[in-house]
Amino acid sequence: xxxxxxxGGAGFIGANFVRYLLKAEPEARIxxxxxxxxxxxxxxxxxxxxPARHSFIQxxxxxxxxxxxxxxxxxxxTVIHFAAESHVDxxxxxxxxFVQTNVIGTFTLLEAxxxxxxxxxxxxxxxxxxxxxxxxxxxxxxxxxxxxxxxDPRSPYSASKAAxxxxxRAYYHTYxxxxxxxxxxxxxxxxxxxxxxxxxxxLNATLGKPxxxxxxxxxxxxxxxxxxxxxxxxLVVKNGKVGETYNVGGGNQPYNIDLxxxxxxxxxxxxxxxxxxxxLMTHVPDRPGHDRRYDMDxxxxxxxxxxxxxxxxxxxxxxxxxxxxENQDWVKSVLGDEGYTAWLEKNxxxx
Ligand code: NAD
Ligand code: DAU
Numbered sequence: 001x002x003x004x005x006x007x008g009g010a011g012f013i014g015a016n017f018v019r020y021l022l023k024a025e026p027e028a029r030i031x032x033x034x035x036x037x038x039x040x041x042x043x044x045x046x047x048x049x050x051p052a053r054h055s056f057i058q059x060x061x062x063x064x065x066x067x068x069x070x071x072x073x074x075x076x077x078t079v080i081h082f083a084a085e086s087h088v089d090x091x092x093x094x095x096x097x098f099v100q101t102n103v104i105g106t107f108t109l110l111e112a113x114x115x116x117x118x119x120x121x122x123x124x125x126x127x128x129x130x131x132x133x134x135x136x137x138x139x140x141x142x143x144x145x146x147x148x149x150x151x152d153p154r155s156p157y158s159a160s161k162a163a164x165x166x167x168x169r170a171y172y173h174t175y176x177x178x179x180x181x182x183x184x185x186x187x188x189x190x191x192x193x194x195x196x197x198x199x200x201x202x203l204n205a206t207l208g209k210p211x212x213x214x215x216x217x218x219x220x221x222x223x224x225x226x227x228x229x230x231x232x233x234x235l236v237v238k239n240g241k242v243g244e245t246y247n248v249g250g251g252n253q254p255y256n257i258d259l260x261x262x263x264x265x266x267x268x269x270x271x272x273x274x275x276x277x278x279x280l281m282t283h284v285p286d287r288p289g290h291d292r293r294y295d296m297d298x299x300x301x302x303x304x305x306x307x308x309x310x311x312x313x314x315x316x317x318x319x320x321x322x323x324x325x326e327n328q329d330w331v332k333s334v335l336g337d338e339g340y341t342a343w344l345e346k347n348x349x350x351x
Contacts, residue, residue, distance in 0.1 A: 001125075001237065003029050005076045007061050007109065008083030010034035012192040013129070013226055015044035017082065020230035022049045030054045031074050033061065034083065038343075041334045044191045061105035064112065071116035079113055079126045080237060081106065084164075087195055088133070088157045089347050092288055095156035102160035103167070110171045121178040127237045128168045132185045132222065132249065133158035137291035144295035147183075147245045154289050165245075172243045180240045182233055184248040185296050188316065189226035190323045193334060195343065197221075197256065198317070201263050202324045203331060205277045211264075212348055215286030217257030220293040224250030225311035225320075235305045246305070249296025252313035257281075259317075266321045284351050 004021070008014040009032035018030060034040045036058055048054055059066045061083045070076065083105060085091065085098045106128070113126050135145040136152030151166075153159040171177040188196075194203045201211050232248040240246060254262070264277035271277075301307045324331065 001025055001028055001078050003074050003076050004031065004078045004080060005070060005074070006030055006032045007079070007081045007105075008034055008040070010036055010040035010042060010044055010056070011082060011086070012039070012044070013187055013229060014082035015191050016189065016226045017080070017230045017233060018045065018054060019048060020227065020234065022053060024234055026050075028053065029074070031057060031070060031076065033057045033059055033067070033070060035060045037085075038336065038339050039086065039193050043330055043333045062100060062108050064108050067108055067112040068115060071112045076116065077124050078237065079109060080129070080233065081109055081127065082129045084161070085157070088155050089195070089287060090343075091155055091157035091160070093346060095160075098156050098160040102157075103163045106164035107167055110167060110177065114171060114175050114177055117177070119176065121176055121242070124178050125237055125242070126168070126171075126177055126179045127233065128165065128179065128181045129233060130165050130181055130183045131158065131161050132183050132247070132294045132296050133291065134162040134165060134183060135294075138293040138295055140293065142293075144249075144297035145183075145247060146297045147247055147300055154291060169243075178242045180236050180242060181245040182236055182248050183245060183296075184229050184232070185222035185224050185250055185294055187224055187226045187229050189320050190327070191330075192226075194331065194340075197259070198263065198320060199324055201260050202267070202321055205264065205267050205274065205280055206271065206325070208274060209280065210282040211260055211277075211280045212282055212284040212351075213257055213260060214284060214290060217255060217260070217283065219256050219290060220253045220295070221256070222249040222294050222296050223252040223254075223259070223313055223316075224248065224309060225316035228309040228311055231310070232301060232307050235307050236301070239305055241304070246301040247296045247298055248301060248307075249298050250309050250313070251298070253293075253295060254313070262317060263321060266318055270321065270325060284348065
């Protein structure tokens with residue numbers, strides 16, 4: 001791992017990973033390719049631990065000429081691919097961008113790696129960051145997802161991620177490209193764009209705005225603190241087997257509605273003037289095709305690589321709420337002007 005191309009490194013998990021990697025690999029050089037869509041921001045890359053080893057390139061992963069040039073000019077030996085359209089609700093309103101970036105973008109990167117590495121896999125790795133949503137939705141007593149659970153994506157987002165996972169595996173079997181994949185559950189932590197559940201609830205609660213709970217709020221996600229996800233990816237890239245997939249999850253599975261209550265109770269303590277924040281909780285019509293429950297079985301990554309989550313949901317959630325309260329300037333800067341308001345209008349006002 002010397003010259004690393006990170007895609008989507010100005011987004012939530014990518015930016016956390018850039019920080020993690022600069023510390024974990026003191027010799028590595030990072031080339032961070034990101035289109036800076038609404039979800040990406042250079043504000044996420046302030047105060048990096050060793051900025052001289054990080055170069056930012058604004059560009060699209062679907063740009064074959066650019067991606068091919070980066071691979072050869074910088075003698076890239078490792079690709080860690082985060083870039084994606086990542087929000088399920090946006091995929092329902094506009095699936096086209098998801099097929100473009102998640103499918104065509106991944107294909108473009110795979111082609112560039114295949115050409116640059118030309119059948120010489122030794123010392124190289126193409127790591128694809130994927131999601132538990134490719135496995136579909138669990139009923140209450142179903143066992144957790146394992147790596148061989150059949151794919152059953154149910155939203156345009158998860159279908160586009162499933163397609164990209166299939167392409168990555170096809171390049172391993174067909175061309176011998178040295179790939180690995182992690183499928184991870186819901187992340188939370190610093191730098192997450194406030195369209196996702198946790199930062200949206202914190203932001204709305206501090207503004208005294210309604211906290212929109214989709215449907216009955218009894219959906220279940222398997223929450224993982226983002227730094228734990230970064231460590232899992234790092235271990236898989238370093239020591240995971242080529243051609244393999246690893247499930248990553250947090251083992252924290254509250255109902256959405258209970259998670260929001262917990263956020264309210266942390267805010268009651270930290271911002272007592274708005275208490276009780278639960279008064280803002282509002283049921284709104286459900287997300288179409290809403291997956292009911294996710295649960296990841298992490299036996300494989302624990303047994304092979306010794307990875308387990310280090311953060312529990314109580315301390316991780318508190319640290320996250322505190323981070324958002326302390327970083328109001330960041331919140332203001334990433335929201336932009338009209339884009340975020342237009343999104344709220346589209347997804348919530350017309351619900
Ligand atoms: P994010 O939306 O916060 O960031 C995505 C980044 O990709 C942004 O910086 C954006 O500018 C960039 N990007 C989008 N389209 C691009 C393009 N065409 N070319 C170059 N850059 C582009 O997403 P995230 O939550 O950080 O997720 C990162 C990855 O992890 C995604 O692949 C996602 O599917 C996966 N994942 C996310 C979670 C989660 O809970 N957030 C869980 C499991 C897996
Ligand atoms: O499971 C991994 C996935 O987690 C990632 O692959 C996705 O990129 C990431 O966005 C996330 O998807 P979810 O759809 O689970 O995350 P989101 O934060 O959008 O929603 C979490 C849950 O909260 C979900 O059941 C929907 C619900 N929800 C969400 C929002 C934004 C609400 O009830 N109200 C809301 O306003």
